[in-house]
Amino acid sequence: MTLELVANIPHGRIEEKWASHVDQIRLVGPRNRPRYTVIVVGTGLAGAAAAASMGAMGYNVECYCFQDSPRRAHSIAAQGGINAAKDYRNDGDSVFRLFYDTQKGGDYRSREANVYRLAELSMGIIDQAVAQGVPFAREYGGLLANRSFGGVLVERTFYCRGETGQQLLLGANSALAREIHDGRVRMHTRTELLDIVVVDGRARGIVVRDLVTGEIASVAGDAVVLATGGYSNVYYLSTNAKGCNVTATWRAHKKGAGFANPCYCQIHPTCIPAAGDHQAKLTLMSESLRNDGRIWVPRKRGETRPPSEIQEEDRYYFLEERYPRFGNLVPRDVASRNAKDVCDEHLGVGPTGYGVYLDFRDAIRDRGATVIEGRYGNLFEMYERITDEDPRSTPMRIYPAPHYTMGGLWVDYNLMTSLPGLFAIGEANFSDHGANRLGASSLMQCLADGYFIMPVTIADYISRHPRGEVGVDHPAFKDAEQSLRERTEQLLSIRGKRSTESFHRELGKLMTDHCGISRNETGLKEALKTIPDIREAFWKDLSVTGSGAELNQSLEHAGRVADFLEFAELMCLDALTREESCGCHFREEHQTKDGEALRNDEEFAHVAIWEYTGKDRIPVLHKEPLHFEALPLARRNYKT
Amino acid sequence: MKITLKVWRQRTAADTGRMVAYKMDGISPDMSFLEMMDLLNEQLNTRGEDPVAFDSDCREGVCGTCSMVIDGRPHGPATATTTCQLYMRQFADGATITVEPWRAKAFPVVRDLVVDRSSFDRIMQAGGYVTVHAGPKPDPNAMPIEPEVVELSLDAATCIGCGACVAACPNGAAMLFTAAKVSHLGLLPQGQPERYTRVVNMVRQMETEGFGACRNYAECEAACPKQISIGFISRMNRDYVRATLVEPVDPRGTMAPQ
Numbered sequence: 001m002t003l004e005l006v007a008n009i010p011h012g013r014i015e016e017k018w019a020s021h022v023d024q025i026r027l028v029g030p031r032n033r034p035r036y037t038v039i040v041v042g043t044g045l046a047g048a049a050a051a052a053s054m055g056a057m058g059y060n061v062e063c064y065c066f067q068d069s070p071r072r073a074h075s076i077a078a079q080g081g082i083n084a085a086k087d088y089r090n091d092g093d094s095v096f097r098l099f100y101d102t103q104k105g106g107d108y109r110s111r112e113a114n115v116y117r118l119a120e121l122s123m124g125i126i127d128q129a130v131a132q133g134v135p136f137a138r139e140y141g142g143l144l145a146n147r148s149f150g151g152v153l154v155e156r157t158f159y160c161r162g163e164t165g166q167q168l169l170l171g172a173n174s175a176l177a178r179e180i181h182d183g184r185v186r187m188h189t190r191t192e193l194l195d196i197v198v199v200d201g202r203a204r205g206i207v208v209r210d211l212v213t214g215e216i217a218s219v220a221g222d223a224v225v226l227a228t229g230g231y232s233n234v235y236y237l238s239t240n241a242k243g244c245n246v247t248a249t250w251r252a253h254k255k256g257a258g259f260a261n262p263c264y265c266q267i268h269p270t271c272i273p274a275a276g277d278h279q280a281k282l283t284l285m286s287e288s289l290r291n292d293g294r295i296w297v298p299r300k301r302g303e304t305r306p307p308s309e310i311q312e313e314d315r316y317y318f319l320e321e322r323y324p325r326f327g328n329l330v331p332r333d334v335a336s337r338n339a340k341d342v343c344d345e346h347l348g349v350g351p352t353g354y355g356v357y358l359d360f361r362d363a364i365r366d367r368g369a370t371v372i373e374g375r376y377g378n379l380f381e382m383y384e385r386i387t388d389e390d391p392r393s394t395p396m397r398i399y400p401a402p403h404y405t406m407g408g409l410w411v412d413y414n415l416m417t418s419l420p421g422l423f424a425i426g427e428a429n430f431s432d433h434g435a436n437r438l439g440a441s442s443l444m445q446c447l448a449d450g451y452f453i454m455p456v457t458i459a460d461y462i463s464r465h466p467r468g469e470v471g472v473d474h475p476a477f478k479d480a481e482q483s484l485r486e487r488t489e490q491l492l493s494i495r496g497k498r499s500t501e502s503f504h505r506e507l508g509k510l511m512t513d514h515c516g517i518s519r520n521e522t523g524l525k526e527a528l529k530t531i532p533d534i535r536e537a538f539w540k541d542l543s544v545t546g547s548g549a550e551l552n553q554s555l556e557h558a559g560r561v562a563d564f565l566e567f568a569e570l571m572c573l574d575a576l577t578r579e580e581s582c583g584c585h586f587r588e589e590h591q592t593k594d595g596e597a598l599r600n601d602e603e604f605a606h607v608a609i610w611e612y613t614g615k616d617r618i619p620v621l622h623k624e625p626l627h628f629e630a631l632p633l634a635r636r637n638y639k640t
Numbered sequence: 641m642k643i644t645l646k647v648w649r650q651r652t653a654a655d656t657g658r659m660v661a662y663k664m665d666g667i668s669p670d671m672s673f674l675e676m677m678d679l680l681n682e683q684l685n686t687r688g689e690d691p692v693a694f695d696s697d698c699r700e701g702v703c704g705t706c707s708m709v710i711d712g713r714p715h716g717p718a719t720a721t722t723t724c725q726l727y728m729r730q731f732a733d734g735a736t737i738t739v740e741p742w743r744a745k746a747f748p749v750v751r752d753l754v755v756d757r758s759s760f761d762r763i764m765q766a767g768g769y770v771t772v773h774a775g776p777k778p779d780p781n782a783m784p785i786e787p788e789v790v791e792l793s794l795d796a797a798t799c800i801g802c803g804a805c806v807a808a809c810p811n812g813a814a815m816l817f818t819a820a821k822v823s824h825l826g827l828l829p830q831g832q833p834e835r836y837t838r839v840v841n842m843v844r845q846m847e848t849e850g851f852g853a854c855r856n857y858a859e860c861e862a863a864c865p866k867q868i869s870i871g872f873i874s875r876m877n878r879d880y881v882r883a884t885l886v887e888p889v890d891p892r893g894t895m896a897p898q
Contacts, residue, residue, distance in 0.1 A: 142784025
């Protein structure tokens with residue numbers, strides 16, 4: 001089997017591609033839509049928007065989430081904002097500039113046509129959200145307010161205090177609730193996807209486990225949409241919710257969907273540092289804090305004075321000094337790498353030495369306590385609750401943490417994976433952020449995919465195939481169910497000594513050390529050697545109590561970690577193969593004299609797509625070359 | 641720190657549960673409450689016992705998944721704090737801490753500390769939306785909204801749907817939740833066309849789900865991790881009265897799906 005990797009990028013000028021594509025693709029008429037069943041997995045921004053939109057169009061939608069309510073998906077935790085090229089500030093913004101910023105921020109490792117489409121659709125997202133009742137911040141005159149976000153020179157970010165993700169998700173979820181009420185979407189909560197079922201080379205449905213009863217069941221559909229998020233939890237400690245996992249995308253990969261750029265993981269610069277070994281997750285502090293906070297470390301190693309007593313000349317504002325034009329607003333990858341650098345030089349602060357200060361002293365002095373409180377009040381409270389320190393009087397301590405994965409299932413321009421009938425949207429796909437995502441762009445991409453792109457493009461696939469061809473009585477479903485029951489039994493029957501948690505922590509530490517903010521050949525090779533050992537130990541010494549026929553959270557976690565233990569290897573292999581530094585992927589062997597990332601456009605201006613070839617077999621690498629027609633390749637430079 | 645935990649254990653919805661005591665040692669004051677529970681579960685696992693089932697996800701205080709009644713108070717002793725944002729430094733060394741699930745007729749226990757809150761989702765499905773489909777919309781700046789109105793709406797919209805208000809209420813009422821949802825949209829111009837049908841449908845669903853009646857105890861406000869004001873309940877009541885007594889009910893209120 002080889003992967004079908006035709007990107008289906010429309011011809012024509014970049015400004016015309018999407019419009020002409022919509023003009024030309026096949027559609028399904030309103031009377032026919034109820035006859036088709038679409039399965040949507042995940043109810044974050046992408047999934048909820050897609051399920052609601054397709055339900056409203058008339059499709060028969062089966063929607064799944066593992067949480068107890070669709071409203072709890074992790075999009076809810078996004079704090080800072082959502083970009084749109086509205087140019088309300090009259091500061092020179094445009095669709096092209098948003099496209100340019102996204103391409104440049106992604107270090108020219110994404111597909112131009114997709115990125116341009118995203119920029120084009122950004123404005124409609126704001127209009128849509130406001131129409132739903134999303135209470136975006138307003139100015140005195142009642143018009144929408146904006147702020148700026150890392151890596152750009154315009155103010156194009158819309159926000160709802162520090163909870164933009166929650167408000168946008170409540171908007172999408174309210175649309176979903178309406179469709180559920182009207183019966184066009186059937187919502188299945190506390191239900192986890194375990195596998196994708198493929199018949200004659202096309203995705204025909206999924207197998208799920210009811211997390212309360214433990215029952216394993218099949219669902220057939222005319223198309224399957226994965227909106228299952230990213231895989232940052234491969235690091236164990238990340239900003240993701242505890243339940244976030246790679247299972248859906250990894251299972252899809254094993255069933256024939258190519259996995260693109262798995263090594264691209266964004267390490268977010270502004271998170272609260274780990275306090276000790278008990279740490280269960282890391283908490284993000286919105287990047288918007290960098291608009292007013294100044295990042296620094298003491299100039300002297302072994303500085304013992306409290307931060308308030310350290311004089312100006314003894315403070316090293318390393319981002320402002322190294323990047324005078326962007327200062328504290330450099331893109332996330334640059335900010336993270338520099339923080340790690342200064343901590344590696346033993347200038348870091350806090351109990352572990354892995355932390356830098358984010359200081360609001362000057363902002364409070366210049367703009368007043370009320371203004372700063374209004375902007376970041378809830379973030380300050382959140383920080384204080386966790387650390388027992390008040391950031392109004394003592395600087396915050398921050399350190400980078402894995403946050404978002406740009407890699408994901410490869411999709412074509414229609415957002416369909418290389419497995420026909422299987423679509424991937426939101427963070428689950430690889431499409432728009434290249435090697436690094438700009439702040440306030442993930443909400444934008446999820447909603448563009450979910451509201452405007454996939455509900456239209458899916459028709460092109462659906463209309464080409466007879467409906468309801470394969471039902472759950474097909475042997476492929478029965479076989480899948482059987483093998484999943486056996487796997488559950490296997491996890492329960494090991495009866496070893498170690499908890500799932502301990503294996504997850506061990507894998508996480510290995511990945512943080514060797515496949516994190518910076519990577520090198522030796523480390524990656526070591527990780528590749530160690531991961532199979534951890535995996536072997538897992539299947540020999542795991543302890544999961546209870547049974548498969550009840551609510552069993554250890555069993556759920558064990559299944560997810562088992563998949564992370566396979567996936568981690570692909571991530572390291574991809575990082576090892578990409579012999580360049582680009583965006584968040586920093587290979588120590590490839591840097592300039594002053595430590596900046598050194599891209600290799602001649603050999604690596606491509607999407608790396610991995611094909612699964614079987615257990616314990618080396619996956620096959622395919623390449624989708626990237627073409628730069630609208631925007632010529634340029635080296636990222638945030639210095640001048 | 642040393643602590644003694646008394647945790648509600650209940651295997652299935654049908655079982656009668658009981659409190660079980662666990663002694664724990666070596667707890668760091670910088671641990672979150674849920675990290676302490678993680679540690680308990682690791683220890684139970686090592687002993688071959690079933691871990692305590694509890695819900696949590698984002699652990700940042702915004703998804704609304706975590707739901708524990710700690711020492712008799714939903715989300716524990718700290719104000720404006722979800723369970724996941726509660727730290728062990730809040731408790732004294734040697735303390736005995738009781739941990740129970742949300743208790744309300746409309747939130748049946750699923751297992752241990754996990755409850756079924758799907759009744760909240762059904763209240764939302766009854767009317768917690770503005771009916772708009774995806775597609776082109778007018779520019780939002782064509783409809784200016786006073787920032788005070790938006791901020792008030794956001795005060796209501798900040799509800800995370802955790803259910804602490806219900807767990808805190810002696811009657812198990814869901815008035816604060818429903819009022820927050822009704823007010824979020826009812827305050828905004830976008831929410832006006834469905835304002836009165838929304839309040840009627842959501843309140844009816846709330847009653848159908850078996851939530852109790854409001855007696856103005858205001859325990860809900862005290863327990864709310866987002867400090868949502870009971871002023872929204874008065875607002876909802878006003879709208880409900882207008883919808884059912886003063887204003888004629890909009891006949892399109894139960895408009896059939898097209």
